[in-house]
Amino acid sequence: MAPHARPATVRRRLACRAMWMIGRLIPQTSGLIPAEVWLCILRGSSNLSGPSNSPGDRIPFRAVYPIIPGRVTPHRKKPTHGVTWFYGRPRNIVGRTRKAGEPEDHRGWQGMMRETMKETSYRTLGRLPILGLLALVLPAAGCGILPDRTLSGPASQVIREGFDGIPRTRYGCYAAAIPGMTFLGSKLGSHNYHGPFFEKDGIAYTCRGGHIDITHLRIGIDWTAYLVAESYRHLMRNDPSFSCKMPVDRSRTHVHITYPFGWDCLSEEDRSAIAERIALALGPYLTFTMVSWHEITTWYGYKCIGLPVEYDSAFSWEDSYSNLLGTMIAVRALQDAEHSYNKAVTIAIDEEMQRLGVLPSAGQARLASKSMKGQWYTGIFLLLFDMKKRNFDIGLDDGDMTPTLVPHVPQCPRAEPQSYPVPTLDVLAEYGFSVTIEIEPREWEKDKILRVVFGNDPQKRINPQTHLAIIMDHIQQEAAAKYGPEYNPGNRLHEPQYVQTGR
Template identity: 30%
Template sequence: MKYFLQVLFFALSFNAFAEAPIILNKNLKTPPPRIIRTCCSFGADVKVAGIPFLKITEITEVSKIGAHKFLGAKEENNGIVYTQNGGFIDLGHLRDIADFTGYLYSYIQSEKENENFSLKLGNEAGMKTVLFKIDADISNYDAAQLAGKIAYDLSVWHEISTYYGASYIPMVPERYSSFSLEDAYSNLLGVHLGIKSLLSDKPFEESMTDLISETLEKLEVVPSREDTYDAMIAVRDIWWSGKAKLPSRKVLIKRQFEVYGKVLPLLVDETRFEYANQNGLVVPHETSTQQDINALYSLNIKPNYKIPYDKIFGDVSKEKVITQLDFPALIAYAKEDSEKDLLENYKK
C-alpha cells in the first residue's frame, strides 16, 4: 500500500510566471506531467485497504483557496468544494487542465509557422501524439479554443485509460476514480477559465486567480469545509460507497460517462439528485469561422494491451491507432461494462 499512499500524497510543485497571451516555458517541446496536482478521491472518510486507521477526506473550503500558480504550488490549497449550482468541483483538476490549456496554447503559437507540426505527450495506456493541421495565421481565439479542446481530450483519455486499467503508479489501479462525478465538469471548467485567462489582458496566473474566485461565487460555493463534507455524506451509498475501501473500483457507485457536447453538473439536495442544465458547459467544438475544431488536429494514441481495441472496433489487420473521434465508442463500452458491474454487485 505504500505505492497507493504515494499516489494520494505526492504532489508535484513547480513555479512559473506568465503574461497573457503567451505562457513562457524554457522547453515547450517537453510537456508538463500528465498529473500536475494529485487530487482528489471522491467521498469523505473513505477507508484504505490494509491501513485500518487511515481515512481519506480530500476537501477544502473557499476561505483557504490560494492564488493560482502555473503548474502548481502547495499554497493553492486544492481539494474538492461543493457549489449549489455547479455540484462538486475538484480544484486540482480545474487548475491542471487550465494550465495544460495554457501550455498547449504556447506550443501552438511557437510552432504555427511550421507546416504539419506535432507534439509527443508520453505514454498512458499507449503512446500519445498530437498532429496539428493549422494555418500560420490562426487567430489567438482559435488557438486558445484548439488548446482547450486538446487539453480536454487528454483529460477524457485519462478517464478512459484508467477505467481500462492504466495507472500512474504500477500495481495501483485507478479505476476507483475513473469517470468520477466531479471530474468532467471540473476539467471542462478549467478549460473555460484557461481560455478566458489566455485571452485576457492580465497575466495568466492573476487572471486565473480572479476567475476561480468569481466563478465559485457565481456557482454559490458553500462557505465551509463542513458544508462540503455534509454534501458528501448526503450522497454516501448513493454516489459512492461508505463500505468499499480504496483502491477498490467499488468505491464509486455512480459515474458520469456523458462527457462530450454539453457537460452538466450533478447537484445534491435533500429530495433529488439531478443534473443541472442551467450551468452546463459546452466542450469547444468549432473555430471563429464555424469550422469543426477536430479538423485542426488529431490526437493519435497507439493503445497497449489494456485497451480492448478488438472488442470495440473489431479485429483489424492494420496498425491500431485511436484518435479523439474514437473516444465516444470507448466510453460507451465502458458505460455498458460499468452497468453490468453494478448489476452483479447488486445481485450479491
C-alpha cells in the same frame, strides 16, 4: 587599488570573497566544490600539477581564509607561513592547534588547502543524500528551479511567449467522505503554475456544479494554457504537425494541421492574430480530449501510480465536469491583459466558483458527500473503496456537459445544474484551417480499447472525433452490466450521467 597589489591577485581575492558569500548562503557549497577548483581560483591557473614559488602565486592570507567559513578566523596580526591565529592562539590552516614544541608545518599552503578541502568534502558527504532527495522531490512536485519569465508579464502574453516547461504533475482526490480525502470551502488559495506553494487542492462543493475536484480543475487550466501557447508556436512556424502527452499517461496525441491557401502571404500581424484565435480553440480541445482519454484508459485498467483503486476514479461523478471548467477558466485567464498568469487564474477560479455557488466551508462539502455514502460509493478506506456513481457525459450527444448534483443539500434549495459546452474546433473553418487529431495508445491495456473500435483490424491510432462515441457506448454497456440497467446507453433518463453517447 594598493600600489603593490597586482591585478591578478585582486581578481583572485574578489573571486574568493564571492565564493565565501555563496558558502554562507548555501552551506553545502564549500564542501561540494573540489579542492582543485578552489586552488585553480586562488592561483588563477588551471595547472595544478606542481608547486609554485613565484611571487605572483603566493596568495595573501586574506585571499585564503574566506573560503573556509567557520574554520579559520583572521587576526589583525600578519600570520606566519602556514599558521593562522584563532582567538590569539596559533593554529595550522587545517584547523588543529599546534602543540608546544611541535615543529611548524612546512607543507605549504597548497598541501594544507588540499587536506582541508578533503576533510570538508568528507564531512559534507553526509549531506549528499538529503541534497539528492531534494533534487528528486522538488521536480517531482513540479517546483520550478528557475523562475519562468512568462509568469511575470500579463497573462495575455502567455499565448505568444509560452512557458519554460510543461505543467507540473498533480494528483486528484475522490469526492468521497473517507479518511485521506481533503475537502475545501470557498478559500482556494493562489494558483501556482510551477509549485504547490499557496495553493489549496481538494474537493469543494457548489450548488450548481456539484462536487468540483480543484486539482483536476487546475490540471485543465495549466494544460490548456500550455497547449494554447504550443499551438500558437507551431502555427506561426507553419509546422504541419506536432504531438503532446501528459506525464501521467503513456498515450501520445498527434496533431496534423492543414493551412489555408495564401497563409504565407499574410502579414506577420495578421498571421499572429489568426493563429491566436486558432490556438485558443485548439488548446482547450486538446486538453479536454487528453483528460477524457485518461478517464477511458483508467476505466480499462490503466494505473498511473499502480494502485488498484484508480479504476474507481474513471468517470467519477465530479472528474469530467472539473476538467471542463479548467479549460474554460484558462481561456478567460489568457485574455487578461492586466494581471500575471497565476493572478489571472486565481481571479478566474474564484469568480467561477462564486458563480456556481460554492459552499463556504470544507465541513459542508464533506457533509454533502457523506450524505451519499452507501448509494454513490461504499467503503471506509482508500484501498477498501468502491465507486458506484459515474458521470459518462462528455458532451458527445448534444455538445454540452451537465454536472451531477447531490440531492437535498440544505445550503442549495431548488438548485439547478449549470451545463457548459465542451470545446470544439468550429472556428478553424472560418479561417480555412483543418486539423486531424489522432491518439496513439501506448498503455498495456491498449489492445482492449483498440479491439472495441476496430475489432481484429490491426489499427494503432484512435480518431477522437469519430471513435470516442463508440468507446463511450461500450463503456456504458459495461457499467450497466456491473451497476444496473440505468447506465445502459439505450435508456434516456433525466439524470445527465445516463445520457446517450451519440453513437
